[in-house]
Amino acid sequence: MKEEIFLCSICNINSGTCLEDCKFCSQSVRYKADIDRYKQKGLDLILQEAKTARKAGALGFCLVTADKGLNDKTLAFVCGVARAVSKEVPELRLIACNGTASLEQLLTLKEAGIKAYNHNLETSENFYKEICTTHPWSERYETCENVNKSGLVLITGGIFGLGETQEDRISMLHSLNSLQPTSVPINFYHHNEALELEPNKLTVDESLKLIQLTRDTIPHAKRIMVAGGRELMFGERQNEIFAHGANSIVVGNYLTTAGRVASKDLEMLESLNLGIATSVK
Numbered sequence: 001m002k003e004e005i006f007l008c009s010i011c012n013i014n015s016g017t018c019l020e021d022c023k024f025c026s027q028s029v030r031y032k033a034d035i036d037r038y039k040q041k042g043l044d045l046i047l048q049e050a051k052t053a054r055k056a057g058a059l060g061f062c063l064v065t066a067d068k069g070l071n072d073k074t075l076a077f078v079c080g081v082a083r084a085v086s087k088e089v090p091e092l093r094l095i096a097c098n099g100t101a102s103l104e105q106l107l108t109l110k111e112a113g114i115k116a117y118n119h120n121l122e123t124s125e126n127f128y129k130e131i132c133t134t135h136p137w138s139e140r141y142e143t144c145e146n147v148n149k150s151g152l153v154l155i156t157g158g159i160f161g162l163g164e165t166q167e168d169r170i171s172m173l174h175s176l177n178s179l180q181p182t183s184v185p186i187n188f189y190h191h192n193e194a195l196e197l198e199p200n201k202l203t204v205d206e207s208l209k210l211i212q213l214t215r216d217t218i219p220h221a222k223r224i225m226v227a228g229g230r231e232l233m234f235g236e237r238q239n240e241i242f243a244h245g246a247n248s249i250v251v252g253n254y255l256t257t258a259g260r261v262a263s264k265d266l267e268m269l270e271s272l273n274l275g276i277a278t279s280v281k
C-alpha cells in the first residue's frame, strides 16, 4: 500500500497584529515587516480558502490568529469561523492555532468543532529567552499540556535556523517528545529583512538530518510535518524530505510568505509514488 502524506492548509484569519517580540516573527507589529495586517479576515474569503484547500487535497485546515493568546473576542471569532467552515466543507479537519490558551478556552474551541490545537514550543527552553523577551517558554509548554487535558489532538513543533545550537535543537525535540504530540510541525526560518535575526545558515543536508532527528526523537508522533520554509530551504531537493521521516506538508501559502502552487506538490507526491491521506489515522 502507498504511504499516505497528510496535507494541511493554513488560513491566517487575523494577521500581523501581535504585540509580542518573537524575533523570527514578521507578524509582530514591532518589526514593521511588509506584510498584510488585518484584525479579522472576512468569512466569505475564509470559506473560499477552505474550499480551495480541500480541492488541493488538504485534509487539515488550520485557523491561525496572530496574537500571544486568545481573548474573548478572538475566541468567539474563531468559534464562529469553525462552525461556518464545518458546515460548508465538512470533510476538512479543523485545527486552531491561536497562541496561549487555557483549558476552558480549548474546551470552547472543541465544542465549536475544532479537532486539534497547534502551539509550537519554537526552540529550546534555554534559547527561548534569546528570541523572545515578552513571554516565557513555560507558557508555551503549559498551553500544550492544556491541549492534552482538553482531549484535543496536540500539534506542537518548532523552528530551526534561529541561531540555536545543536544542543538546543535536541533539547527542544526532547521537550516536544515529553508532550506526546500527534503531529510535529517543523519550520525552517525564512528571513525577512525587517527582522533582527541573521538569515538561516542551515544547509539542505543539515536540514534533512534535522527532519530525521525529529522523526527518531519523537517516535510515537503520527506525523512529522515540514511546514514553513520548505521551498526556500530545500528548493529542488524537497522530494528528499519524505525519505528522512516527513509524512506531512503544508500546501499553499504560509502565514506571511508564499508557498508554491499546490499542483506542484501533488505532482511531486505522484512522482514519488506517495498517496494523499483522505482520513486521519
Ligand code: SF4
Binding pocket: 018, 019, 020, 021, 022, 025, 026, 027, 028, 065, 066, 067, 068, 099
Ligand atoms: S506570539 Fe506568535 S504571533 Fe506573536 S510575535 Fe510571537 S510567534 Fe509571532
